[in-house]
Amino acid sequence: MKNVRAILAAIIIYFIFASLSAFAIETVRIQNNKNGVPLGYQLQYLFDENKKLTLEEIRSEKYNEKWNFSNQQILSFGLNEGAVWVRVRLKNYSEKHLKEVLMMPQAGVEILDLYVIKKNNKIIVQKAGTKRPYSARPIQTRSFNTLLDFKPKESMDVYIRAETTGTLQIPLSLWDYAGFLEHEQTINFTSGLFFGAMLIMLLYNLIVYFELKEKTYLYFVIYIAALTTVQLSITNYGFQYLWYNSPWFESKSFTVVVGLLIASASQFVKGFLTTESKLKTALNLCIGLSLIYSFIALFLDFGIAFRLVIPLIFFAGLVGFWTVISIWLYGTRVSKFLVIGWSLFLSGGVLLLLSRLAILESSFLSERGLEIGAVLEILFLSLALVEKIKEADEKRDIAQRHLLNIQQQTTNQLEVRVKDRTSEIESIMKKLESANKKLTTLSAVDGLTQLNNRTYFDGTFEAQWKHALRSKSAIALLLMDIDNFKRINDEWGHLIGDECLKLIADAIKAQVVRETDTVARYGGEEFVVLLPHISIENAKIIAEKIRKNISTLAPEFEGEKLMLTISIGLAMLKPSPTETTHDLIQMADLALYKAKKEGRNRVVVADDSMRKKLEEITKI
Template sequence: MAHGARILLVFLAAVLLPALAWGNTPERVALGQDMQWFADQDNAYPNLETVLHAESRIDWRETQGDGISRGFNSTPHWFRIRVPPVASARATTRYLQIPEPLLNRIEVFVVRNGEALQHETMGINQPFPERPLEHRDFITPVSLSETEPTRIYLRIQTNGSLQVAPALWTPEAFAEQDRTDAVTSGIFYGVMLVMFLYNLFIYFVVRDRSYLHYIGYVAMFTLFMGALHGDAFQYIWPYATAWQETSVTFSVAALGIASILFTNSFLKLRRHWPLAHRVFSTMLAASVLLVVLSFVLAYEISIRINSLYGILIMLSILAVSIRMWWVGYRHARYFVMAWLALILGTMALALSKFGLLPWNAVTANGAQIGAVMEVVLLSFALGDRINHERAERFQAQQKALAAAEEAKSAQEELLEAKEAANQELEERVRERTRELEQALKKLETVNQFLEEVSRTDQLTGLHNRHHFVRRYHEEYKRAQRNQYPLSVILMDIDHFKWFNDTYGHIAGDECLKAVSEALARIISRAGDTLARYGGEEFIVLLSNTPMEGALVVAERLRRAVSDLALEFDGRTVPVTISAGVAVLTPANLKKPEQLIQNADEALYAAKEQGRNRVCRYPDDVTG
């Protein structure tokens, strides 16, 4: 965690400290305060001559601050900037910077004494190498006068967000700032690459799907930032002008897909919150559709839809993760902080695109700042989960070491007994031997107890999930050889969360015990297996049992539970279960787990049809 915090502090310093030094200096002059503008609604001024001819009649508007943000606006805009004479002791060449990498077309006119001295055309509609200076921002050298003021006119038209904050730099100061920006970008992309490779390694080690989804998320976010800031256009596809626009909307939609997949797998929503899982599945389908539409819709439409939908996805993920943290899912705490950081940074960027926030170095780099904070915090979240799992493994190792020490002690006693047998009388040898046999028997009893504990649920006394999975695969192979059907009954206590919230966890444990005893009285045939599958879920494996027999057993189980009369707080509380039944012959299975998945779908159908009932797969399963 300390290393992640250092990375975050270095990146924030690299971004914010140069931004704080962006005030007017002899080396850099922000032109926003001296800039006037008007929107050419009817395209009545297509060139400089028409503007100069009607300049006195045009309603020029003043700019507030260092720049202007007009939101998503495809109307051509003209800008007029008055630049005073430069000091004679300095060179007259300056670099004009327009720091918005996604503008479609920019025309720059340098005018002095009513005469146009320079005309440059830039924008993402042109291949990158055709720019006056190959830089991700739009940079062009302009020549100023030592004795006379110079006017710079800009005609800008874009399909996306119109943000203009021009500045004049001396070539030396711009080169120094460019090196600082390169360090900032290098840190950002370096952090993303490190997190990509690190989590890829972790995935190959632990095979946890959430790591794979996180890798996809990091890759898509890096692609999005590269497209948004012009780095990808400069270094990867400098001649693909049409793709440069499409890459932004494509990467936003693809980032939505990766975000939803990662959230679903990390928070395990299918198990812990099925409703949120279904909502995110619908949003995932919408994101896939937006990926396709990014190649079909016009950019000015697609970018608006993707920007708003991206905000909706981030807010939804934040709300779900807060709720999961609230209900006690401990790994969600860093997840909440990570997404909050990204949301604040990305929303600052998006709102500046719509013109609702001022454009500056902080809002322009908001997504990068939020992304680095998120990557660091998510690494904390993944590390927290790894540490938790490591602690559980350590406890298991401690128990194993204790058993090994006991075995070692018994072996030492055996050696001592053998040595004493050569020195003592035969009776003493027999007595010592009996003691050693008792010690070995005790060790065997302990081992048997540990074996029993490893396959028994400590609360209910039933078999646990680990034992059930082993028995299931054994019975599956036997049924496959003999070609007889296997039946699985998956059960869930109805409204158990409400029961816990109303009567408390101690009462909930008593309820689980009572239900377990009722089920165990029904499942008594040799070869059948009853286990607690997790939480309030129970599962039964019936060998060589067709659907008719499995339904009879499931109904008996349901009635046995519904006949229970539990007393809590002086009240009789009814308890019911829902059950899903699935039967398949192993020869027809694509994979061994399919039968359990079918039973799970039947259980979901029982829940949706009102609970306290038995549903079978596939007859009672819809959709």
């Protein structure tokens, strides 16, 4: 009866701990983050529909079961009324100080609160969001980035509270500081190329408009300006560099300008239609609705304005595709350029909107498609305008050639800069690769004996153990200790002791010839040999060879010969799910202890009595 009660108690305790671990915060191991590590699948999130939960409340046991595990690379919640809490645990398993950056490259989040909780329960609070001045950000970049300074073995719990009345995405990633700076430099450079190209096209078409007084160019200029402003808002560069002291303007920069973008685009396209039709009526309706929306959006909250703009965008998109198909079927060669450019931009815009609404998963095309489509669209629309005004007077031709030269010079300058920057980056990458190889070698090798070190051995042992468990094969371990090594150090000094360690290391290495075997310095005067896929007889032969080889060593120091011997404990296991690498090490250690006790300079194989003793120790 007592045994039954004990078994029931054990089962109850097991399920209690299993249920607690199911809701434990996910721990992310900090490793090589030079290229950024997405944290999406490691995140947990919790909905705060009433926007009233505090940090203390969501950390309490009451809310443990309400946390959800993420199944997305980038958490997307679509249109969201409440607040969302996100949490993750970051841990530095290394012995080094690490400087990491937590990056969230997402514009449009109105309120963003970050809490970093250290081991001593010290809480670091940082606040940002479009409803707060740009200067409130911890790192002055377009994204919400937080610098985390990890001590060796230190872990931190990160909680983020995000609240917005529009669409909500949380694309968290972790970067080391150097990789973050390089990434930001690359993004800023490519974005600079985009906005530079847009500025050039805007100035070009503005000059042409003043020269020719053609209204189509004016609508095109307004369209480029609106498109650039929308992209400044989406990428957060506008809030960083232009209206950084105006959260109000940041909340209006997207919704209001989108209406102007649709109206100017519709007016521009109308110039390519030669006859009155239902399509022109639809475009006029687009223009009217867009201008009314832009005016109303000035006085509406962002969430309401954003929800109103979604059907307007879809309606404009349908009219745009209708226009594209009509022009393609019945238009001239000039109209073909318009169709291609308009299709590219609409495709990029639709992908971005579907991603923000959490209908499509975020990807490179959804995030960058609008920029790529915009540049290509502007290019093709420019070509369409060039074709339309081919028969214009000489002034237009002169203005075109002049500004095309400016564009070419700027392009050439950008190409030269890109080439120089590429060469510089390649040179830096080669140096970093060489340095990383050296660091990898140094971190795995014992400096004195040039054998593998303890850290390398532990990692290899764990991998070989898992392989043996899967393949149901045995694995042998030789644990060796130099006999009377303390006396050698005391009588001859540590320099002689070091020379003896080198000689013995070479003697061990000479007898271990298989590529799958591992030789390492385990610590002090201890050495270890890992022998996977081997019989106990062959393992004992190798151990005896090592022992005999070392016993023949007779190094001479100051005219005297020094006799060296070693004791070896041999243990073998076929791994099972209930055993660990520690069990095999303990068995080999018991065998080594017996070899020492029986007089040293011998090999002792772990037997069943040692295994029983190990089981007794494990139970205790």
